[in-house]
Amino acid sequence: MKEKRKHVIVAGGGVAGMEAAGSLAEMGIRVTLVEKGEDPGGHLLQWHALFPGRRPAEEVRKYLRKRIAHENINVITRTTVEKIRHHGHEVIADLSGGKQERADAVIVATGFDLFDAHRKEEYGYGIYDNVITSADLEDMFNRKKVARADGSPPSRIGFIHCVGSRDEKVNNNHCSKVCCVTAVKQAIEVRKLLPESEVFCFYMDMRMFGPYYEELYRESQEVHNVNYIRGKVSEASVNINNRLVIKVEDTLAGRPLKMELDLMVLMVGMEMSKPGTRLAEASGLNTGINRFLESADHHYGSNLSGVAGIFYAGTCTAPMNITDTISHSRAAVEETVRYLGGR
Amino acid sequence: MSEQKANRFGFAINRSRAINYDTSDRKVREYVTLREPSFRLCFACGGCTAACTTGQHASFNLRRMNTYIRRGEIDNLREEVTRCMLCGKCLLVCPRGVNTRNVVAVTAEALRKLDRNEL
Ligand SMILES: Cc1cc2nc3c(=O)[nH]c(=O)nc-3n(C[C@H](O)[C@H](O)[C@H](O)COP(=O)(O)OP(=O)(O)OC[C@H]3O[C@@H](n4cnc5c(N)ncnc54)[C@H](O)[C@@H]3O)c2cc1C
Ligand code: SF4
Numbered sequence: 001m002k003e004k005r006k007h008v009i010v011a012g013g014g015v016a017g018m019e020a021a022g023s024l025a026e027m028g029i030r031v032t033l034v035e036k037g038e039d040p041g042g043h044l045l046q047w048h049a050l051f052p053g054r055r056p057a058e059e060v061r062k063y064l065r066k067r068i069a070h071e072n073i074n075v076i077t078r079t080t081v082e083k084i085r086h087h088g089h090e091v092i093a094d095l096s097g098g099k100q101e102r103a104d105a106v107i108v109a110t111g112f113d114l115f116d117a118h119r120k121e122e123y124g125y126g127i128y129d130n131v132i133t134s135a136d137l138e139d140m141f142n143r144k145k146v147a148r149a150d151g152s153p154p155s156r157i158g159f160i161h162c163v164g165s166r167d168e169k170v171n172n173n174h175c176s177k178v179c180c181v182t183a184v185k186q187a188i189e190v191r192k193l194l195p196e197s198e199v200f201c202f203y204m205d206m207r208m209f210g211p212y213y214e215e216l217y218r219e220s221q222e223v224h225n226v227n228y229i230r231g232k233v234s235e236a237s238v239n240i241n242n243r244l245v246i247k248v249e250d251t252l253a254g255r256p257l258k259m260e261l262d263l264m265v266l267m268v269g270m271e272m273s274k275p276g277t278r279l280a281e282a283s284g285l286n287t288g289i290n291r292f293l294e295s296a297d298h299h300y301g302s303n304l305s306g307v308a309g310i311f312y313a314g315t316c317t318a319p320m321n322i323t324d325t326i327s328h329s330r331a332a333v334e335e336t337v338r339y340l341g342g343r
Numbered sequence: 344m345s346e347q348k349a350n351r352f353g354f355a356i357n358r359s360r361a362i363n364y365d366t367s368d369r370k371v372r373e374y375v376t377l378r379e380p381s382f383r384l385c386f387a388c389g390g391c392t393a394a395c396t397t398g399q400h401a402s403f404n405l406r407r408m409n410t411y412i413r414r415g416e417i418d419n420l421r422e423e424v425t426r427c428m429l430c431g432k433c434l435l436v437c438p439r440g441v442n443t444r445n446v447v448a449v450t451a452e453a454l455r456k457l458d459r460n461e462l
């Protein structure tokens with residue numbers, strides 16, 4: 001008797017979801033990749049050049065697009081996975097618009113949301129013209145123009161680390177991991193685009209956890225003259241010259257410091273995504289104190305949900321860079337295949 | 344005479360610059376931690392100091408004070424601590440949720456007690 005071909009639903013078409021879909025398809029498994037947005041790609045669609053090597057983000061996007069261009073993969077866009085439940089030997093997914101999809105397993109890859117910078121009102125995002133987020137700056141890089149709201153080039157730019165991360169005031173005690181190295185990368189890019197400019201990073205700790213990150217930090221000082229000041233910025237205001245003024249303590253000098261800036265970049269952190277949260281709530285999936293999906297085991301089961309047939313991939317479980325997201329996603333595929341074979 | 348010779352480079356007369364953690368006075372730290380347990384959460388970001396009006400004009404630095412208390416370096420604090428107006432601005436900033444204002448109040452209390460030999 002010929003066995004029915006296995007079918008897996010992948011919820012979320014970012015880096016994690018695309019890599020999972022591609023790996024599964026390669027093994028002869030039928031995949032339905034469900035993406036809420038217009039196109040698969042997730043946050044990677046917004047980035048210009050990637051740390052640590054500053055390669056164009058387009059190279060990785062191209063790899064992923066190729067990965068999902070496979071006859072075993074059916075991509076459904078503009079559709080949200082709202083609920084998943086285990087039923088007999090199947091997993092049933094409720095999709096937006098009242099549709100249902102049945103499969104043998106589901107990989108949840110719902111990713112993250114950027115922290116909404118409006119919530120740190122003291123930094124003036126949405127209030128002052130020249131306060132932008134790291135994501136807004138990527139957009140400027142994509143358009144090849146870093147400028148103030150009036151179109152003029154900024155002569156002093158400040159990067160504010162840990163916006164919406166490591167901050168009890170916004171209910172996020174976790175570190176978002178990638179924003180320190182993103183600041184270093186963006187600081188270098190700004191210095192290259194605007195060689196006359198001065199660039200300062202305001203950090204609490206420099207978390208250069210990945211390969212070549214510390215080297216990039218070093219390069220930023222040695223080659224690009226990026227300045228680092230250790231202290232948490234408490235607030236920003238605007239003076240009569242329409243320049244931003246920030247207040248911080250230079251904790252290494254042990255004294256309060258004021259500085260005028262032309263452009264202030266908020267390094268926004270990662271939070272559990274809203275559609276991911278709704279999916280978790282509707283499906284009874286556990287979330288941790290950081291509100292990301294809680295895996296069955298932090299060391300050897302980080303892809304396991306604890307529910308048979310439901311697996312996790314990527315930043316829906318914790319902040320990660322692309323490298324770790326892809327590794328985590330491949331591991332989720334391995335767990336899924338093992339589960340399918342063992343039934 | 345021989346003592347003078349030995350002191351020619353000043354080694355014996357200068358007080359050590361090092362923080363000697365083993366001989367430092369931990370009473371103030373213990374008192375503050377007990378009365379205001381959130382004191383332990385400070386990760387020295389300086390947000391409080393940046394926000395503090397007093398610190399812009401006079402030598403008072405809450406982040407540094409926290410560090411000094413932890414190291415048992417309390418000599419400088421007696422005067423500084425009286426400069427805080429207990430306005431609570433620092434409280435609004437602290438990303439670790441330290442009850443900063445109460446840390447100052449309890450520290451002032453601890454130093455008073457220390458001077459009266461009540462700690
Ligand atoms: C400012 C910034 C810069 C960065 N730069 C780099 C870099 O240079 N190099 C690097 O290695 N990493 C970088 N990263 C990290 C990188 O963006 C992430 O590692 C990667 O995007 C994670 O992919 P993901 O698939 O887990 O999540 P996401 O990219 O968030 O994708 C999740 C997808 O799932 C969809 N979705 C969510 N819920 C549902 C649902 N219920 N149903 C259907 N679809 C759903 C979303 O629409 C989204 O498309 C950066 C991150 C930030 C914040
Ligand atoms: S990676 Fe750096 S900027 Fe981001 S939350 Fe962690 S310490 Fe803050």
Ligand code: SF4
Pocket residue numbers: 391394395396397398405426427428429430431432433434443444447
């Ligand atoms: S309570 Fe004291 S330390 Fe805090 S901001 Fe006011 S004066 Fe400064």
Ligand code: SF4
Pocket residue numbers: 384385386387388389390391392405406409436437438439440441443
């Ligand atoms: S703001 Fe809070 S965590 Fe930061 S130095 Fe002050 S007390 Fe410590």
